Each structure stands twice: as structure tokens, then as C-alpha cells.
Amino acid sequence: GDSVTQMEGPVTLSEEAFLTINCTYTATGYPSLFWYVQYPGEGLQLLLKATKADDKGSNKGFEATYRKETTSFHLEKGSVQVSDSAVYFCALRTTYGGSQGNLIFGKGTKLSVKP
Amino acid sequence: DSGVTQTPKHLITATGQRVTLRCSPRSGDLSVYWYQQSLDQGLQFLIQYYNGEERAKGNILERFSAQQFPDLHSELNLSSLELGDSALYFCASSVALAGYEQYFGPGTRLTVT
Numbered sequence: 686g687d688s689v690t691q692m693e694g695p696v697t698l699s700e701e702a703f704l705t706i707n708c709t710y711t712a713t714g715y716p717s718l719f720w721y722v723q724y725p726g727e728g729l730q731l732l733l734k735a736t737k738a739d740d741k742g743s744n745k746g747f748e749a750t751y752r753k754e755t756t757s758f759h760l761e762k763g764s765v766q767v768s769d770s771a772v773y774f775c776a777l778r779t780t781y782g783g784s785q786g787n788l789i790f791g792k793g794t795k796l797s798v799k800p
Numbered sequence: 801d802s803g804v805t806q807t808p809k810h811l812i813t814a815t816g817q818r819v820t821l822r823c824s825p826r827s828g829d830l831s832v833y834w835y836q837q838s839l840d841q842g843l844q845f846l847i848q849y850y851n852g853e854e855r856a857k858g859n860i861l862e863r864f865s866a867q868q869f870p871d872l873h874s875e876l877n878l879s880s881l882e883l884g885d886s887a888l889y890f891c892a893s894s895v896a897l898a899g900y901e902q903y904f905g906p907g908t909r910l911t912v913t
């Protein structure tokens with residue numbers, strides 16, 4: 686079945702460091718790919734998305750490129766801030782068979798940014 | 801604020817009991833999804849309703865059931881609760897059946913003692 690694998694955390698960085706969180710997927714068909722962020726005590730918020738190969742999603746300084754050849758959707762940010770501390774989830778969405786657009790999530794990566 | 805509301809925020813109950821979690825989708829959204837977030841299983845899709853009808857099922861136990869009412873709010877019923885059912889339960893809504901962004905509520909934290 687479809688699945689998402691993302692790097693284990695936690696990840697601890699200093700402010701202004703470069704961030705990469707790896708995400709790879711296995712899917713039948715052509716999924717849409719997402720990064721969600723969960724701040725402490727809150728629900729999930731969509732951070733960015735890409736719906737087809739070579740699309741780049743971007744938001745709030747974060748970027749991820751849909752790479753079909755490597756089945757990857759790595760999250761990057763050039764300079765992290767303390768306020769970026771959160772748990773980041775990579776997810777895919779397919780629409781086939783009995784699935785009607787539900788999301789399949791990775792395990793999540795906790796990011797802590799120190800001042 | 802996503803516009804999706806969930807009640808209660810926290811719920812503590814004993815094994816063997818039954819609870820009901822409530823979700824109100826964003827205004828105009830017809831589709832409601834339920835997800836469970838636990839430490840060992842991560843975030844898992846449970847069930848989806850669209851305009852009152854069940855449309856997709858994920859890893860939902862037989863002890864769990866859901867429904868969506870004519871006013872589009874949804875309830876997730878969990879019965880014969882076990883310690884392992886302790887988790888965060890999220891509701892998400894989207895405007896249509898598939899292919900649209902899902903907006904998540906703040907979740908209900910269920911603790912089974």
C-alpha cells in the first residue's frame with residue numbers, strides 16, 4: 686500500500702541554520718504531496734503542497750520539490766527561527782479504489798530551534 | 801484558526817466505557833475526515849463522510865463508528881474503550897469529495913485509564 690517515510694527526529698538546530706527534513710514515498714498512481722506542521726498543543730496546518738512531478742511548493746521560507754524519479758519531497762529552509770520549532774509531517778493523498786482523498790502521513794519529525 | 805471545531809478538548813474515561821467526539825466542519829465544507837494520532841501508530845486515517853454518507857474507511861476498529869448529520873457536523877463514537885485507544889483524535893474538513901485541501905481541527909485528547 687501507499688506509504689510515507691520521513692527522517693527520524695528530533696532535529697535540533699541553532700537559529701539561522703539550514704534545515705532539511707527528508708521524505709520519500711511509495712504510491713500507486715500520481716499522488717499529491719504535502720507538508721503539514723503541528724505547533725505544540727495545536728492541530729495540523731498545511732505548510733505547502735505539490736500536485737505533480739517537478740512542482741515546487743513554498744511557504745514562509747520553506748520549500749519542497751516533488752521528485753518523481755527519486756520519489757522524494759524533502760523539506761528545506763535556508764534560515765530557521767525559534768518560532769519554527771514544531772513537528773513536521775510529510776503526507777500524500779491519492780484518489781483511487783476505496784480511497785477518497787484521505788491523507789497518508791509519515792511519522793513526523795520534531796524540530797527544535799535554539800536561539 | 802482553521803474554522804473546524806472539535807469538542808471536547810480533553811476527555812478522560814475508564815476502560816470499557818463509551819465516548820462521543822464531536823466535529824463541526826468549516827462553513828460550506830461537505831467532507832469530514834477523522835484521524836487518530838498515537839505515539840506508536842502515528843497519524844492514521846479512520847473514516848470519511850461526504851454530505852452525510854460514508855465514503856471511505858481506513859484503519860478503523862469495529863468498536864468505533866461515526867456519522868455525519870444533516871447539518872454536516874460529525875460524531876465519532878468509541879466504545880468498549882481500551883488503554884490503547886488513548887490518543888489525539890483529529891477531524892478535518894474539505895469542500896468536496898477529494899482533491900481539495902483539508903483543514904484540521906485542534907483535536908480531542910482522549911485518555912483511557
